[in-house]
Amino acid sequence: MEIILAKHSGFCFGVNRAIDMAFSEAEKKERKGRLFTCGYLIHNKEVVKRLESMGVTMIESLDEAAEGDTVIVRSHGEPREFYEKAAEKGIELIDTTCVFVKKIHDIVSKAHEEDVPVVLIGDREHQEVKATNGWCGYRAHLIGNAEEAKTEAESLKGTEPIVVCQTTIKEELLKEVLEVFDAAGIRYDIRNTICNATRDRQESCAELASQVDAMIVIGDERSSNSKKLYEIAKKNNKNSIFIENAENLLLNRLTKCNRIGCIAGASTPEWIIKEVISHMSENVNKSMEQNPMMDFMDDIEKSLRLPKPGDIIDGKVDQVMGDAVIVNMGCKKDGILRSDEVAMEEGQTLADLYKVGDEIKAKVIKSDDGEGGIMLSTKRLVAVENYAELEAAMENRENITVTLTRAVNGGVIAAYKEITGFIPMSQLSDRYVENAEEFLGQTFDVRVIRVDTKRNRAVFSRKAILVDEKRKAVAEIWENLNVGDIVEGKVMRFTDYGAFVDIGGVDGLLHISEISWGKLKHPEEVLKIGDIINVKILSLNEEKGKISLGLKQTQPEPWTLVGEKYQVGDVLEGKVVQIKDYGAFVELEAGLDGLVHISEIANKRVENVFDELKVGETVNVKIMEIDPDKRRISLSIKATLPAEEPVAEEAAEEAPVEEEAKEEE
Numbered sequence: 001m002e003i004i005l006a007k008h009s010g011f012c013f014g015v016n017r018a019i020d021m022a023f024s025e026a027e028k029k030e031r032k033g034r035l036f037t038c039g040y041l042i043h044n045k046e047v048v049k050r051l052e053s054m055g056v057t058m059i060e061s062l063d064e065a066a067e068g069d070t071v072i073v074r075s076h077g078e079p080r081e082f083y084e085k086a087a088e089k090g091i092e093l094i095d096t097t098c099v100f101v102k103k104i105h106d107i108v109s110k111a112h113e114e115d116v117p118v119v120l121i122g123d124r125e126h127q128e129v130k131a132t133n134g135w136c137g138y139r140a141h142l143i144g145n146a147e148e149a150k151t152e153a154e155s156l157k158g159t160e161p162i163v164v165c166q167t168t169i170k171e172e173l174l175k176e177v178l179e180v181f182d183a184a185g186i187r188y189d190i191r192n193t194i195c196n197a198t199r200d201r202q203e204s205c206a207e208l209a210s211q212v213d214a215m216i217v218i219g220d221e222r223s224s225n226s227k228k229l230y231e232i233a234k235k236n237n238k239n240s241i242f243i244e245n246a247e248n249l250l251l252n253r254l255t256k257c258n259r260i261g262c263i264a265g266a267s268t269p270e271w272i273i274k275e276v277i278s279h280m281s282e283n284v285n286k287s288m289e290q291n292p293m294m295d296f297m298d299d300i301e302k303s304l305r306l307p308k309p310g311d312i313i314d315g316k317v318d319q320v321m322g323d324a325v326i327v328n329m330g331c332k333k334d335g336i337l338r339s340d341e342v343a344m345e346e347g348q349t350l351a352d353l354y355k356v357g358d359e360i361k362a363k364v365i366k367s368d369d370g371e372g373g374i375m376l377s378t379k380r381l382v383a384v385e386n387y388a389e390l391e392a393a394m395e396n397r398e399n400i401t402v403t404l405t406r407a408v409n410g411g412v413i414a415a416y417k418e419i420t421g422f423i424p425m426s427q428l429s430d431r432y433v434e435n436a437e438e439f440l441g442q443t444f445d446v447r448v449i450r451v452d453t454k455r456n457r458a459v460f461s462r463k464a465i466l467v468d469e470k471r472k473a474v475a476e477i478w479e480n481l482n483v484g485d486i487v488e489g490k491v492m493r494f495t496d497y498g499a500f501v502d503i504g505g506v507d508g509l510l511h512i513s514e515i516s517w518g519k520l521k522h523p524e525e526v527l528k529i530g531d532i533i534n535v536k537i538l539s540l541n542e543e544k545g546k547i548s549l550g551l552k553q554t555q556p557e558p559w560t561l562v563g564e565k566y567q568v569g570d571v572l573e574g575k576v577v578q579i580k581d582y583g584a585f586v587e588l589e590a591g592l593d594g595l596v597h598i599s600e601i602a603n604k605r606v607e608n609v610f611d612e613l614k615v616g617e618t619v620n621v622k623i624m625e626i627d628p629d630k631r632r633i634s635l636s637i638k639a640t641l642p643a644e645e646p647v648a649e650e651a652a653e654e655a656p657v658e659e660e661a662k663e664e665e
Contacts, residue, residue: 014167132166422459
């Protein structure tokens with residue numbers, strides 16, 4: 001005998017989440033008030049019994065609870081006023097409403113606010129339908145079959161309603177209702193909210209029931225989805241049995257069957273499925289080693305073991321929502337892959353990347369999201385590969401390209417593919433950076449200087465690349481520099497002893513004595529920051545990185561042109577640049593001075609040169625003599641002055657002579 005379990009069977013994501021949250025709350029030791037479930041948490045007696053054994057009591061309404069009590073909201077959901085009443089009474093709620101049911105609540109609530117009619121297809125007595133209707137002011141058009149659809153169609157003419165479904169109805173019912181609407185000419189906005197897990201389970205049931213000799217449906221008699229599975233099984237196989245647990249399994253009806261199919265409703269716990277399989281295996285087929293169902297028993301054991309954070313799992317997409325993907329991992333909890341844990345391009349959605357049934361590989365980042373799910377990430381799985389790339393880049397001293405995204409204390413965050421690293425402020429540039437804001441949004445090549453895969457950290461350096469590039473550029477520049485070369489440079493900064501000039505990537509010193517043939521007190525007398533000048537390389541010391549430059553060497557030395565520009569007897573204007581006891585030096589042009597002897601300063605006897613002239617004073621001088629060999633020019637100020645009558649002076653000089661003559665007589 002062969003026992004075959006349907007591909008989709010047992011707890012769905014929503015039920016699994018509700019049970020985990022309820023059991024977790026029941027296990028808490030400290031609680032102010034009592035703990036209740038309002039109505040059946042799920043439609044399964046065995047689960048209810050277990051909760052009762054843990055001190056969880058079921059109530060029918062919030063009127064039975066008081067301030068300080070805690071009430072677990074069932075997975076089928078509650079209407080809006082339920083939450084409002086709980087808040088008024090000071091009752092804490094643990095909301096286990098299925099995320100897919102909450103999605104319907106959001107849809108009908110928004111439609112109600114916008115005054116758009118709502119059509120709700122499902123069983124009007126089912127708690128999910130009652131709760132959903134409470135989110136649109138109890139104004140939904142409730143439809144449970146094609147006849148009711150015809151009745152409601154009359155009142156919907158001239159409108160364009162939003163159509164939603166109870167998550168557990170059969171797909172056939174939705175099609176029947178829409179056919180009625182189409183025939184009546186009603187335009188509608190269909191939101192197919194039948195849960196994919198329900199749809200998959202129903203399709204799996206129909207397929208398996210048609211292939212076996214007998215079909216067993218395991219579920220609670222109050223479970224809507226379990227009863228629908230039985231209807232589907234019965235339709236495809238007359239020899240179908242509905243049971244709640246192993247105790248009411250009718251083995252005598254299975255003795256002549258070679259192939260038995262088995263499926264469980266969404267609210268059927270795994271332990272009940274396991275008991276039924278074990279009971280059949282022990283009583284129907286004593287040769288357990290040949291029973292393929294034993295493989296399933298192993299699968300159930302495996303399903304009870306949950307993956308741990310850091311594990312890489314393989315799963316299958318069960319549901320694609322706007323902000324999350326539900327992944328079946330073959331264990332008792334489903335995986336939740338949220339949109340922020342998926343690498344997507346701008347404008348992409350989860351629906352663009354995933355379809356129901358797709359196989360998926362992801363990394364477990366949290367074993368429980370607090371709501372019964374296991375948090376997954378494909379982005380961090382890619383990040384593992386990215387960190388491996390960083391380690392290789394660091395080992396091989398290869399550059400990587402990053403984008404600077406935001407400034408933090410002490411540096412900036414840089415994005416590399418699906419991971420981020422840190423660039424310290426000191427490693428952001430080869431110059432001092434006070435504010436990193438100017439770099440944000442830019443893309444740079446950086447060097448990886450540290451990787452810590454255990455802590456998911458990486459440190460980058462842009463400075464390392466800039467320094468290397470500068471070193472290579474400088475080396476290339478040095479190769480092309482020669483003493484005596486005339487090169488173009490840019491004045492970068494001044495010091496008291498000269499100026500630093502950038503000559504294509506390296507700085508050279510232009511000493512103040514090499515700027516002009518004349519005497520300077522500061523480079524600013526001749527140059528300005530940013531000036532482009534031609535300079536001559538006077539010396540090179542690559543080992544110390546020093547270059548000496550000259551500016552005056554690019555201009556003729558004044559003494560070489562003296563014979564062409566100046567002649568004895570020329571009267572010129574000059575500036576007093578130095579004063580001595582014996583005279584003053586007057587600059588005719590930069591680098592060309594002449595001496596005015598004390599006797600040539602004025603048409604009188606000069607005792608102190610400082611009394612007659614001041615440094616910086618402009619005077620007229622006459623060239624008296626030029627000696628090229630000794631590089632001397634004799635000048636005269638007196639020769640440029642008008643001649644004076646020395647009468648008084650001569651009389652004064654003659655008087656003593658006459659007296660001397662008288663004395664001699």
